Amino acid sequence: MYDSGKVIAGLVIFVAIATFPFWFGMGKAAPMPKPEILTKGQKCVESKEYMRSTHMQLLNEWRDWALRDGKRLYENERGEKIYISLQNTCMKCHSNKDKFCDKCHEYASIKPYCWDCHYVPKESKKWN
Amino acid sequence: MELKRRQFLKIAGAAGLLGAGAAQGLFEGTAQASRVMHPEGALIGKRWAMVIDMRKCGEKEGCNDCINACNFVHNIPHFDTPKEEIKWIWKDEYEHVFTDISTLDPYVPERIKELPFLVMCNHCDNPPCVRVCPTKATFRRPDGIVAMDYHRCIGCRFCMAACPYGSRNFNWRDPRLGLKGRKLNYEFPTRMRGVVEKCNFCVERLAKGKMPACVEACKEGALTFGDLADPNSEVRKLLSENYALRRKPQLGTKPSVFYIIA
């Protein structure tokens, strides 16, 4: 092999950089998020388990139904009719975005663009 | 028909792929679409339209009721630079609104030349903006409203080049910068930077059985909103009794906004 020294050194550096996040974060497991629930005793749109795992898909569908199909009333598993709106339905109960939504999103390091447009009154103070 | 083994396999494979795709589409949904409906009391039309009666509009000098109502209801930002302006409904003069018939005709009564013609998205029957949008972010609903899906808009601004009425706005900056200190409508979102926006004929209000904000705000009764497909509607009555103009009719876009001039 030509320039074996350089090639091997290069490979080592590459592997070191590529695996940096792993060994940098070793032994430093972030604590599980504890979203603060303001709505104790109240029922969400669907079951807790369903919302936990599938709220993003549900929101995507809600968006398309309301905005694109113009149908804004949703009947849930329990047969209740719910007005489709992130800002006026979801965030009316979960009015503490920073202590509810953000908790898990930050833990999972995802930045949904919902909040670029939708807001809770309290949050709007930041920019209004 | 003779089908060779290879061909059969090819066709079967393709069909399988298609089927898998369709099945995925079906099961991807977490809930059934059949469980969505129109809320009770929602206003449902076949072809929403607006008639602006210029005999009544402009009665009150400097009246901006409809514009202010829209700006509040939709959290429309205000920027000082005209370059970045966002407007859903605004006023302009006869010669600029009816460019095709006005530029060569100086003999129009002064009174009409000075009227504050209201302009907004025309919610065309044949909307060029919808035709050119590469992502279906702007689309025509079955009730005739040309709507925007801000979640999907990539901000290419092809629709702005296509719109012959200058009705479309682009968010050159974060629109929230233009809402500082303004009273917000907490029921309605803002937009984000990098997407196009325009008048939505108040779809969110129609769903709740309310008239568009501008119509509700006008104390002179100059704005009438209704279903053009319904021969008994208020808008049809106005149009059958009065001679009304539409902007740039020769382009074949068939606007839904009508102007009764005199």
Place this chain on the structure above:
Amino acid sequence: MIEKALQGSSRYWTWIGFLLVIIGAGFISYLYQLKTGLGITGMSRDVSWGVYIAQFTYLVGVAAGAVMLVIPELLHHYHPYRRVVVFGEFLAIAAVTMCLLFIVVDIGQPARLFNVLLHPTPNSILFWDMIVLNGYLLINIIVGYNTLLCDKKGIPVPKWVKFFAYVSIPWAFSIHTVTAFLYCGLPGRHAWLTAIMAPRFLASAFASGPALLIVLLLIVRKVSKYDPGDKVLQTIAKTVCYAMIANIFFVLLEFFTSFYSNIPGHMHGLEYLFFGLHGHDQLVPWMRTAGVLGFLGVFILLVPPLRRQVGLLALACVAIVVSCWIDKGTGLVIGGFVPNPFERITEYHPTIPEISIALAIWAIGFLILTVLYKVAISVREQELS
């Protein structure tokens, strides 16, 4: 083969370094644009496309120009072009890459670019433009790279590569036709609403693309041992000449239809560009310069004794490249937006960050071009020895 681009003189590396500096500056401006939004540009509610889309339109032409060498070589068996075609194809690769980059920087939500694929919309011309541009890029990479590889090995070009070369001919026409359709199918934009938009685009493409190629080949001749030969340059120059005459002719046709019909809307765009409208005339000097340069270029190329002098040939080609650049890279896009749908005039001035981003994309194009040409030249030099 690509390793040839890693060996070069200090002049070569200085040039690469220079390009990288411009790219770096533009990249910083782009980060600023990503953070703040397109508000950092001079574009407005009325002139909603600017420098970016204008450069895109011009460069589609440069890319399509390569086909003016492919056609004589493949369809008319004009063998002198055999060794030069690859330079045209590499120019096309660089140009299409720049086109795609200009689209990306022009978009308000670049992260959502793939919505165009997720929600394919065949009624949108932009959807087709995406297909033809990416296809053309791929075809040119396949044909250019493989042809050169065969030359290096001294073997004949395989049939399947030839197949793609044939496909590239109609494809080159398609990229510029579809790009013209972006503009000429919009109601209410009178300056663009003309059926000869696509022919005009093609004519200017077949003038400016090969003209730029002549300039590049003259540089190649200066900096390397490879010489494409005077005969080749003269033949390309004739193509440029014919295409530019057609281009000027088409523009004059636009003038006739607009002014003889005397329809105000149709006259406004041309009036604004060439004479000024209601006192707004910032583009007039540009457009008139484009006119003068266009005629100058055609004149030099039309007269054989003038054309045969290398200095004048280069001058004519630069004149035509600049003329077409002003026409399409400035006038066409801005002219379509002035006056606006309310017959009001909003002028457009690109900002410094905007220009810096545009320059960076040009620099990326030239970087790609330099690397590809370096490879091509090394293969040609190897053939000589």
